[in-house]
Amino acid sequence: MVTRGVTDGRSIAAPFLSARMSDPKNPLEVARETFRLLSERKLLPTPANYQACYNEVARLPNVAGFPEAPMRQLAAALGRLSPPADQQQLAALEAAIARRSWQGVQEALLTFTSRNQPATVNQMHESASSSGSAPALLVGLLPPLMHLIESLLPSLCQDDDSLLAQGRQLLQTLAAQTDDHQQLLPRLAAFSQRISLIAEEQGEVRLTLLKLLQLIVDNIAALSVDERSVRGQIDTLARAVLPPLTLRRLDDVERRLQDVIGRQRAAKERALAAQEAMRTMLAAFIDQLAMMNQSSTDFQDDLEASALLIAEVQTIEDLTPLLQRVLHATRSMAADTAAARDQLGELQTRVVDTNAELTRLHEELQQASASARHDPLTDVLNRRGLDEALAREVASMRRKSEQPLSLSLLDVDNFKQINDRLGHATGDDALVHLVQVVRQHMRPVDTLARYGGEEFVILMPDTRLAEGMTAMQRLQRELTRNFFLAGNEKILITFSAGVAELHAEESGEEAIRRADQAMYLAKRAGKNRVMGG
Numbered sequence: 001m002v003t004r005g006v007t008d009g010r011s012i013a014a015p016f017l018s019a020r021m022s023d024p025k026n027p028l029e030v031a032r033e034t035f036r037l038l039s040e041r042k043l044l045p046t047p048a049n050y051q052a053c054y055n056e057v058a059r060l061p062n063v064a065g066f067p068e069a070p071m072r073q074l075a076a077a078l079g080r081l082s083p084p085a086d087q088q089q090l091a092a093l094e095a096a097i098a099r100r101s102w103q104g105v106q107e108a109l110l111t112f113t114s115r116n117q118p119a120t121v122n123q124m125h126e127s128a129s130s131s132g133s134a135p136a137l138l139v140g141l142l143p144p145l146m147h148l149i150e151s152l153l154p155s156l157c158q159d160d161d162s163l164l165a166q167g168r169q170l171l172q173t174l175a176a177q178t179d180d181h182q183q184l185l186p187r188l189a190a191f192s193q194r195i196s197l198i199a200e201e202q203g204e205v206r207l208t209l210l211k212l213l214q215l216i217v218d219n220i221a222a223l224s225v226d227e228r229s230v231r232g233q234i235d236t237l238a239r240a241v242l243p244p245l246t247l248r249r250l251d252d253v254e255r256r257l258q259d260v261i262g263r264q265r266a267a268k269e270r271a272l273a274a275q276e277a278m279r280t281m282l283a284a285f286i287d288q289l290a291m292m293n294q295s296s297t298d299f300q301d302d303l304e305a306s307a308l309l310i311a312e313v314q315t316i317e318d319l320t321p322l323l324q325r326v327l328h329a330t331r332s333m334a335a336d337t338a339a340a341r342d343q344l345g346e347l348q349t350r351v352v353d354t355n356a357e358l359t360r361l362h363e364e365l366q367q368a369s370a371s372a373r374h375d376p377l378t379d380v381l382n383r384r385g386l387d388e389a390l391a392r393e394v395a396s397m398r399r400k401s402e403q404p405l406s407l408s409l410l411d412v413d414n415f416k417q418i419n420d421r422l423g424h425a426t427g428d429d430a431l432v433h434l435v436q437v438v439r440q441h442m443r444p445v446d447t448l449a450r451y452g453g454e455e456f457v458i459l460m461p462d463t464r465l466a467e468g469m470t471a472m473q474r475l476q477r478e479l480t481r482n483f484f485l486a487g488n489e490k491i492l493i494t495f496s497a498g499v500a501e502l503h504a505e506e507s508g509e510e511a512i513r514r515a516d517q518a519m520y521l522a523k524r525a526g527k528n529r530v531m532g533g
């Protein structure tokens with residue numbers, strides 16, 4: 001049998017009723033009419049269908065029966081909401097259900113829905129301070145959003161006045177906290193789209209600049225083929241400018257370039273000095289040769305002339321002036337030869353002096369390399385490089401007041417034994433191996449420096465003490481996985497480390513001292529461990 005419910009939206013036309021009923025208010029009439037309607041519509045005689053037909057016949061508002069149980073389920077579900085529903089609103093809803101009051105339920109539910117409407121910024125503020133719910137999240141987002149836009153303006157919008165103006169207007173609107181969200185959201189979207197286009201473009205500019213930098217480095221390399229000390233630095237520089245490039249790496253590139261330029265200048269001065277010395281010496285030598293040549297030619301002429309005169313001499317008296325002339329020529333030749341010998345001796349001394357000067361210049365160059373920022377063996381920062389990096393990190397930490405900075409001092413265990421057993425060169429290789437492993441497992445923002453012989457310092461920005469200690473323990477585990485190979489022999493390198501988190505007022509050097517003390521305790525406690533300072 002096909003039955004229909006009354007809740008399917010159909011209703012009976014009023015003329016149909018009025019035609020059959022004399023008094024729709026008469027309960028008997030209404031009941032009779034109701035049963036007729038039920039059968040006519042082939043409806044099941046359920047209480048709900050009966051009530052619906054009854055209301056229709058009696059022209060009463062068609063109010064369905066109050067669904068108390070589902071309503072209570074709904075109230076219970078609202079009570080389980082996260083973040084929790086307002087207890088007062090919930091109590092009002094439950095009371096309305098208990099009274100079976102549709103009006104009360106409607107009012108209570110409206111207060112719930114208004115709570116989830118997009119609120120004005122002011123309303124969000126109020127809501128944030130009172131409930132900490134979803135709107136509070138939006139309000140919480142407002143300051144960082146404004147901060148984000150503020151920080152984007154100088155870097156990304158500098159070359160685009162209209163974008164700069166758009167960003168400033170957006171900031172003003174956000175700061176004014178107007179209710180005009182319909183307007184605000186599309187404006188935010190348009191701004192972010194323009195910004196992302198510019199960021200994309202700047203990424204390309206960065207890549208192009210990087211290529212340019214590589215080109216310059218390659219050219220310096222081509223010009224410095226003969227200078228071995230410079231060549232090594234340039235190779236490192238070429239590796240340093242490979243993408244991806246971070247600000248820290250750029251900083252490193254800048255310092256390396258300064259080193260290379262310094263070395264280039266010293267090398268050039270050295271070459272110029274050597275050239276000048278050789279030129280002077282050569283000129284003097286040529287003068288000397290010419291002079292000697294002239295002296296010997298004069299002497300030769302004198303001798304030849306005297307020989308002709310001697311052939312014509314008749315008496316011994318006539319011979320005396322000739323002999324004196326030959327004697328004079330010989331003496332003068334001897335004097336010239338002695339002068340030439342002295343001058344050549346002097347020249348030789350100057351060559352030796354120039355050589356000594358060149359050696360001294362070369363040593364100076366070597367010292368300049370030692371005073372550069374990188375350790376020549378491991379290519380990590382040396383003490384001077386560390387001092388600069390530490391000062392930079394401490395200043396950055398102080399600027400971002402919330403950001404911690406930890407540093408670790410690590411010292412290779414029993415390194416003397418490696419040197420004694422396998423030789424100093426193998427000891428050197430072991431240090432290079434350690435540095436490779438540490439570099440592979442450090443974050444790009446961390447800085448590694450050689451503090452002394454077999455001591456290293458790692459600067460770890462944005463790192464708490466406990467995190468820094470965990471990072472060092474992770475490095476220790478990596479070293480147990482990556483043996484150092486001395487020929488065919490596998491050697492396990494271990495280190496002891498002390499970690500310190502910089503205190504608010506503390507200097508970087510003081511923190512290193514604390515890390516050093518902690519490292520000493522780690523050695524005392526049996527080595528291959530990490531202690532906090």
Ligand SMILES: Nc1nc2c(ncn2[C@@H]2O[C@H](COP(=O)(O)OP(=O)(O)OP(=O)(O)O)[C@@H](O)[C@H]2O)c(=O)[nH]1
Pocket residue numbers: 377411412413414415416417419423424425426427428431452453454523527
């Ligand atoms: N091969 C090599 N050895 C170095 C270098 N710098 C320092 N050393 C050596 O490192 C050794 C350090 O020895 P110690 O200070 O006794 O330390 P250790 O043997 O590691 O002992 P613990 O620190 O107590 O574990 C010394 O023998 C130094 O000569 C270097 O650049 N290369």
